[in-house]
Amino acid sequence: xxxxxxxxxxxxxxxxxxxxxxxxxxxxxxxxxxxxxxxxxxxxxxxxxxxxxxxxxxxxxxxxxxxxxxxxxxxxxxxxxxxxxxxxxxxxxxxxxxxxxxxxxxxxxxxxxx
Amino acid sequence: xxxxxxxxxxxxxxxxxxxxxxxxxxxxxxxxxxxxxxxxxxxxxxxxxxxxxxxxxxxxxxxxxxxxxxxxxxxxxxxxxxxxxxxxxxxxxxxxxxxxxxxxxxxxxxxxxxxxxxxx
Numbered sequence: 001x002x003x004x005x006x007x008x009x010x011x012x013x014x015x016x017x018x019x020x021x022x023x024x025x026x027x028x029x030x031x032x033x034x035x036x037x038x039x040x041x042x043x044x045x046x047x048x049x050x051x052x053x054x055x056x057x058x059x060x061x062x063x064x065x066x067x068x069x070x071x072x073x074x075x076x077x078x079x080x081x082x083x084x085x086x087x088x089x090x091x092x093x094x095x096x097x098x099x100x101x102x103x104x105x106x107x108x109x110x111x112x113x114x
Numbered sequence: 115x116x117x118x119x120x121x122x123x124x125x126x127x128x129x130x131x132x133x134x135x136x137x138x139x140x141x142x143x144x145x146x147x148x149x150x151x152x153x154x155x156x157x158x159x160x161x162x163x164x165x166x167x168x169x170x171x172x173x174x175x176x177x178x179x180x181x182x183x184x185x186x187x188x189x190x191x192x193x194x195x196x197x198x199x200x201x202x203x204x205x206x207x208x209x210x211x212x213x214x215x216x217x218x219x220x221x222x223x224x225x226x227x228x229x230x231x232x233x234x
Contacts, residue, residue: 040220042159049208049224050151050159055216093159097219101172105159 002026002096006106012114019081021109023094028074031098038098041070041079044108045090053092054079081111089113116140116223118209123228130199130232136192136209136225144187147212149221150194152205152230162207163194177203199232206230 003026013019029038037057042050052061054070057077067082081088094106118141122134134150150162163173163183171183182195192209206229210221 036217038217038219040216042221044159049227050221051224052216052220052222055220059216061216061222095159095220097217101161101164101219102174103161103219105161108158 001102002029002099002104004094004096004104004106006092006094006109008109009107010110010112012112013081013084014114015086016083017114019084019088019111021079021092021094021111023072023077023079023106025075025077025096025098029096029098030074037073037077038096039070039072039077040095040097041068042093042095043088043090044093050093084111084113086113116211118211118223118225120207120209120225120228123207123230125231125233126199127234128200128232131195131197132199132230134194134196134207134209134228134230136194138190138192138209138211141190141211141213141223143185143190143192143211146214147218148183148185148192149210149212150183150192151208151210151221151224152203153208153227154202154205157205160205164212165192196230199230201232204230204232 039057041054044050058070091108117139149164180198206227208227209225211223
């Protein structure tokens with residue numbers, strides 16, 4: 001199974017500052033035949049189900065604000081919140097869907113306001 | 115609007131059984147991938163099981179032989195039969211739909227979840 005590892009486990013960022021979350025997969029999740037990385041990012045606010053933010057490592061879902069961006073390829077990926085707002089306080093998860101199941105998540109990164 | 119509503123959670127003793135249901139509206143379960151994803155208290159997300167549109171099924175190793183995923187197309191409802199429950203099955207269980215709009219294997223629609231507690 002592909003293991004997804006996020007860093008850091010938590011971070012505190014001042015309002016308006018940049019937040020950066022890293023995600024590393026135990027093997028490449030880049031499909032070289034279509035040049036797509038099979039990596040998704042989710043946001044989970046307290047008491048709510050997760051919400052899909054980004055697929056294909058860098059494609060924002062409809063309605064997701066452009067302060068959220070994803071980057072990376074192969075085994076190393078990043079979610080960036082360009083200007084942190086109070087509404088962004090949440091736990092963020094990466095997830096690979098490269099293989100047949102099991103699909104696996106990172107352990108999560110908790111983002112708080114400093 | 116897509117709506118997924120889970121029911122059937124509760125408190126059960128170790129070794130017991132529960133059946134979870136996920137009623138879908140605005141989303142045809144037989145045309146999409148339907149999943150169960152769980153989250154133990156204070157922990158991260160764990161994918162549990164999927165049923166594909168063509169009926170193929172897959173499970174995470176820890177539930178193989180104990181859990182059974184199924185669907186009723188006429189009721190547009192997804193199920194998870196959970197037998198031989200253990201304390202480490204305690205979690206909120208989410209029904210998660212995958213429309214394939216961003217490739218298959220990620221989850222673009224989620225229910226609110228139902229809590230399963232396994233304890234004596």
